[in-house]
Amino acid sequence: MKDLESEEIPLLYNLKKYSMKDISCFDVPGHVKNQGVKILNNYFGEDLMSMDINSSPRMDNVANPKSIIKESQELLAKAYKSDKAFFITNGTTGAIQIMILSTINPGDKVLLPRNIHKSVINALILSGGEPVFIDPEFSSELGISLNVDANKIKKALDEVNDIKAVFLLNPTYYGACCDLEEIIKVCKEKNILVLIDEAHGAHFPFNEELPTSAMELGAHMSAVSMHKSGGALTQASILLINKDIDGDKIQQTINMLQSTSASYLLMASIDGARHNLVKNGQSQLLNAIKLARYAKSRLNKINNIKVLSKELLKNKGVDYIDETKLCINVSNLSLTGYEVYDLLYKGFDIQVELGDINNVLALISLGTTKEDVDKLINSIEIIALISSKNVSKGTVKIKQINPIIRLNPREAFYSKKESINIEDCVNRISGESIMAYPPGIPVVAPGELITKEIIDYIKLLKDSNAYLCDMKDKTLETILVIS
DSSP states (O other): OTTOOTTTSHHHHHHHHHHTSOOOOOSSSTTTTTTSOHHHHHHHOHHHHHHOOOOBGGGBOTTSOOSHHHHHHHHHHHHTTOSEEEEESSHHHHHHHHHHHTTOOTTOEEEEETTOOHHHHHHHHHHOOEEEEEOOOEETTTTEEOOOOHHHHHHHHHHOTTEEEEEEESSOTTOEEOOHHHHHHHHHHTTOEEEEEOTTOTTGGGOTTSOOOHHHHTOSEEEEEHHHHSOOOTTOEEEEEOTTSOHHHHHHHHHHHSOTTOOHHHHHHHHHHHHHHHHHHHHHHHHHHHHHHHHHHHHTTSTTOEEOOHHHHOOTTOOEEOTTEEEEEOTTSSSOHHHHHHHHHHHHOOOOSEEOSSEEEEEOOTTOOHHHHHHHHHHHHHHHHHHHTSOOOOOOOOOOOOOOBOSOHHHHHHSOEEEEEGGGOTTOBBSSOEEETTTTEEEEOTTBBOOHHHHHHHHHHHHTTOOEESOSSTTOSEEEEEO
């Protein structure tokens, strides 16, 4: 606190100051600063427990900010080159739902790629919007969906003349970025909203070697996970808008969906993370980029290992790659990405972001050290050496699945359903979402036609020990379908 004025971190500073006062608490939360629940005090620490407070006039209220929260959000907007910024404490899932519910009315059509996060489908269920899916580019070599080709967006907008908004994922979980500048230009010429899931791009505005952020390029709105690559506490996110969006409508929608007891710890962590990015982001991210390039160079020298890069892909629709996301392809080993993911943790005390059938994803972030990176490289080298003594499984060929929509997601969600054996589901309409998490992209969503290809892919995920979720039958012997 000695080094910073309250104007630089208004919420974090004043929250700490408030927690240090000798206040007799007769309000919520029930742990009463650090006195009520000793086990939490012992595990979390007195400082954190004292800073877990509820709204009060002197600490402002996120539902109608007038002082320190307002000041913090204004600093956030300035840092992200947007007209307004909002604290979101229920993750980017909440930010995406707020974004869609505040702009999409029942029956409005939204053009979007199928490799979107499940929160988008759920937002369409809530709003009654109609998805119009466009195929993202796909790498058969890596077995992952990438981003969208700007020409496909143009073609779709010419063919469907009543699109209300284009919703894009930029970057993808694996770091692939589209030609967002061109897409925004085309959409604005047609008076179409551009909404961006920028969950994995919180760091973009703070180093010029990274892709340009959505708000800098002129998007109408973007939802950003400050906890993913910005350094805030888990579940802390932000919603950014430009001047063409009604900020009052956004605030009303936030108040409808966000808790009236929004966490001050999460909001203050956004304030502190924003300050760090503004002051130190350039140097910290330059270090992360250099470490990522170092890791990529060394990993590519290991037999049967390769790292995702723009040069490797040569796909349309992938105009930039976020280098801080190391997508390490292990398809030439005798192990799946899921197995490598487990081995890294169990054998080497390394936690990577995810494993899929052909890859593991490692994120190089603000606090990553060279020692961490060397440990990862050496562990992959050992795993590759051991694996090479076994018969290679070869790349598991995965095709991009582009389900056919039979019912609006909202209509499907509220329809009568029945559970039937997975083998009998072909040509039935799904009544639920089924996905591997992470990354949380539905294999099939409510209202989509279940095909043999989808069933085969679900079985492949099961056999690969992927973590499958959101379905009623956790064994996936049955699937919920529309009656």
